[in-house]
Each structure stands twice: as C-alpha cells, then as structure tokens.
Amino acid sequence: MTEFAHESIVDGWFREANESCFPGQAFTLKVEKILYHAHSEFQDILVFKSTTYGNVLVLDGIIQCTERDEFAYQEMITHIPLYLHKNPKRVLVIGGGDGGVVRELLKHECLTHITQVEIDETVIKLARKYFPGMSYGLDNPRVQIKLCDGFKYLQDLANASVEEKYDVIITDSSDPEGPAEEFFKDTYFKLLKNALKDNDSLIITQTSENIWLNINYLQNLLKAAKSVFPNTKYCYTMVPTYTSGQLGLMVCSPDETLELTSPVRVPSDTEQENLKYYNSEIHKASFILPNWSNKLLNNFH
C-alpha cells in the first residue's frame, strides 16, 4: 500500500478535471501506484505510475508529462526554434524542470551553453528520481541550472551584455493559473525580446491551450505577442495525454522576413536518428490549421 493519496485519484483512476479551462470534459488515467504527493512552496505536485503511460507528473491537477508520450511535446517545443536558427549557441529554458527540453537541446552539437531557470527545485528533484529518461541531461557540463523566477531572471538580463543574451528562449512553463501566470502577458514578451541576442534569435512558448478549447484566449495571447514580435505564428504538437490530444505552441522572431513555417536547417543523419517525433516535414505541417481556426488565428488584425 502507498503512503500517499490525492483528491484527483478515485477508485484507482486519476482524473484531470478543470471546469474553468476545459469545462464538461476530463481525461482519466489508470493508476498503478502513487509515487509522490506534496504541496511545494509554489504548487501541488503529484507523481504516479500509470498502468499504460509510465510515470506521470501532475502540477496543480494538470498532466505535465508521461514517460510514454513526453517526446511529442519536448521535441516540438525544442526543435522548431532550433532548426529555425542558422547557428544557435546559447539557449535559455524558462521552466522545464523535468529536463525534457534540455535533453532535446543537447542533441544539437552546435550549442555551447544552456541556461535552465526553474522556480521549483522540487520538480527537478522529482524528475531526477522518477523521470530519469527525461532528466539525465541536467548534469551535462553545457547546462547551468538557476533556481529562481524566470520573470525576474529576464528582468535582470535587460542590462546584460550581448554575450550574456540568448539565441533561443524556450518557455516550457506550467499553465497560467499558478506560478507561470506572468508568462502569458505582453510585458513578458517585452522582457523576452530584450533577452535575445540579435535579429536571428527566436522564442517559443507553450500556450497552455489548443484550438478546440479557448480560442479567444489564444487570439489574445497572439495579439500580446504580436505587439512585441509582429512575426508570430501558432503551431501545435499532438500529445495523447494532453487535453483534446494537442497543445498549441507560439513561435516569435524579431526578424519580420523569416518564414517560421520553414526550417532553415535540417537535422543531420545522426540527429535525425535520435528524433522520435520531429522532422522537417512535421515542422511545416504543425503550422497548418483547420479552416475555422486558421481564420481566427492567422487572419485577424
């Protein structure tokens, strides 16, 4: 018997319900064993072993990743901006304490420096223990971990030298209700822009939404980003354990002429062998939307 319990787990099933974010629908996963549950300083953290998706990390009641399908998210949020950059050297990851994005970044030999800024050390500790396949890259000498608030870290960067700024910034945060609230506002995009090295730099952020749920929210998020980066586009990745099976991402470039849908580099043969999800074709396809959502997200002013 386990020493842990969680209000979201009843009769051996975890239930992801959130009446404000996705009313009237809920995904459920069968639980083999609850591995960990606690309130950290910042959020409610649950780790359980599922019967068919491996270990599962849940923050504030929302599934963050499962061992079986996490690569679908980690690869797309990492490699879309990385293959849009001609020669990336320095990358900043805001959030992402599970280590999945860092693992993907380390596949790019060209990178010399990866900064990971995670507010909640508990997430990193749990990832090391329960998600070794995701977190093993955190000990790599190219990786520097900073335990602090990403928003504050960016504020401090505003006056830094260009050498301390970044080619790519990936916001791999939890959803806006909770410690990541500030990552979904225009003030955040201004900070991101100030932390970019030059016109070739890129940012990507998870939107916490998809076209089937709150598309008005996505429109407003795109507007906020476009007020800072006119060249901003919505794309998505398909993850079976995320709500509606997909999650929206948003890519922004200070270069208004860059075609975000077309990667400027293609994976080398060795890189391609290590990719389970990303390829140049799915990069392009991830920007193609059904008509109704294309109108709402790509053709508004």
Add this chain to the structure above:
Amino acid sequence: MTEFAHESIVDGWFREANESCFPGQAFTLKVEKILYHAHSEFQDILVFKSTTYGNVLVLDGIIQCTERDEFAYQEMITHIPLYLHKNPKRVLVIGGGDGGVVRELLKHECLTHITQVEIDETVIKLARKYFPGMSYGLDNPRVQIKLCDGFKYLQDLANASVEEKYDVIITDSSDPEGPAEEFFKDTYFKLLKNALKDNDSLIITQTSENIWLNINYLQNLLKAAKSVFPNTKYCYTMVPTYTSGQLGLMVCSPDETLELTSPVRVPSDTEQENLKYYNSEIHKASFILPNWSNKLLNNFH
C-alpha cells in the same frame, strides 16, 4: 428526471472505457441529459446531451460523434478522396447513418448519385431526431438510402455493370468489434476494388485506431489493404472527443501512380466557404507523421 440510464454514465459523467482497445485511459464527458438508450438488433445505442459538446452519439460504448466537433471527421473522410478524384459522379457510403458524410458529399455539385448503405435503421432515425445538423442531407434527391449490410451490398455489386459502380467508396463504419467487424479484412478490400468504376476511383476507410494506440493493428490493416491496393496510405484527422484526440484514415487507389498526398482538385471559392476543416494544405499535412510512426507505417515491407 430522465427515463433512461446507462452503465457508462455515473454521477452525471459519461465514461468511454475499453480495456482491450485503449487500456488504462478513458475520456469522460459531462452529461446534461440522457436522450435515448436502447439495444438495437445490431448494437447498444446511447444518445445524450453533453454540457459542452452538444448531443453525443455512442455505439457500443464508443463515442461516434458530438455536434461540436463532428465536422473534423466528416470533412476529412469525405473531402480527401473527393478532391483526389478528377471528376467524381457516383459515391457509395458504407455505414455513416448519422448523415454527416452525406452532408459533406452534397457540397460537391459534380456528384449525381450518392448511395448510403446503413445496416441499422435506428441510427438513421436517431440522427434525424437528435442530430438535424448532420442528417438533413439524407432527404436530398441525389441520395439513395439502402438498409442492408454493407459487406453483402458489395458482394452483390461484384457482377454489376460499370455504370452501377462507384467513383469513390467511403467506409464510415463503427469499430471492428460489433457489426463492422468484416470491414477491416483483406476480403473486404477485394470487394471494394470490384465495386470501383475505374482506375481513377478511390476508397477511404476509418481505421478505428491511431498511431498512439495499437500501431501493430494499423500495420496489419495497411498490409491487408496493400495486398489489394498497393497504393495505400495512412492519414489522420484530429477530433478532440476521439481517443487520444485523433483518428486514422486509410486511402487507397487502384492507380499506382496517383500521389495520394496531393489533391488533384482544389475547392472552389463557394465550396471553401462551406468547409470548416478541410483545405488543400491540411489534406497534405494529414499524411505527415512523427518519425517513429512514419517508420512503422510508411517504411515497412
């Protein structure tokens, strides 16, 4: 209070669980009211009004469609083969008693004749009552409804004249466990081939699966289809209330030179205005798969 009840509905939530098809995971929808439940001669039929997805049709415990997202499935299974045909005139729909595919077919002015073969009249009656937005096309003079077994209908067609055969055949069936069992075997694909008018004809079928669930099953289904139609390809549509948020489709052509990923016609302006999901770009994108599944479904022998 309602007069109906259903074992899948507990505490006001419908739960789609099937330990053999998708073990360890289950999607749930909040129920406003149960509208209908009965065992027909062929299957268990449930209709309920959900709080956020409109009316929902459930056959043998599996969600077939909801009013909110049904177009994602109906448009893709219909327009992918229709826009791959230069000049379609006659279309056969096997299953599809809800009328959604017929509604989409009627958007093609070039079609002169649509035959709908549905084994279960109850589904048609319920669609007329509870899904008027899907079923209204069933009364169109271009549509002929046959209440019989699709497999038997195809057997009878084998000796028919070429004028009685079809340009496009769409298998819009329920899943293989139940009355649709025969629609997932090579004998079925042979019957389909015999029912096609000529080398320009096409078939499409729902696979009842997607890449995240039983990919071995998909491999075997593709093998069965390829034994009859060497030019066969897997594609998919994204439907938030289907398991893992997506459903695989399989397109087959007797013409080995036809590039199934590229539509040969584009929607006219009027047609495009009436399409909420399909466009030529998403046609192409729907064949692009993540690496691991691309290897398993497109590069096997």
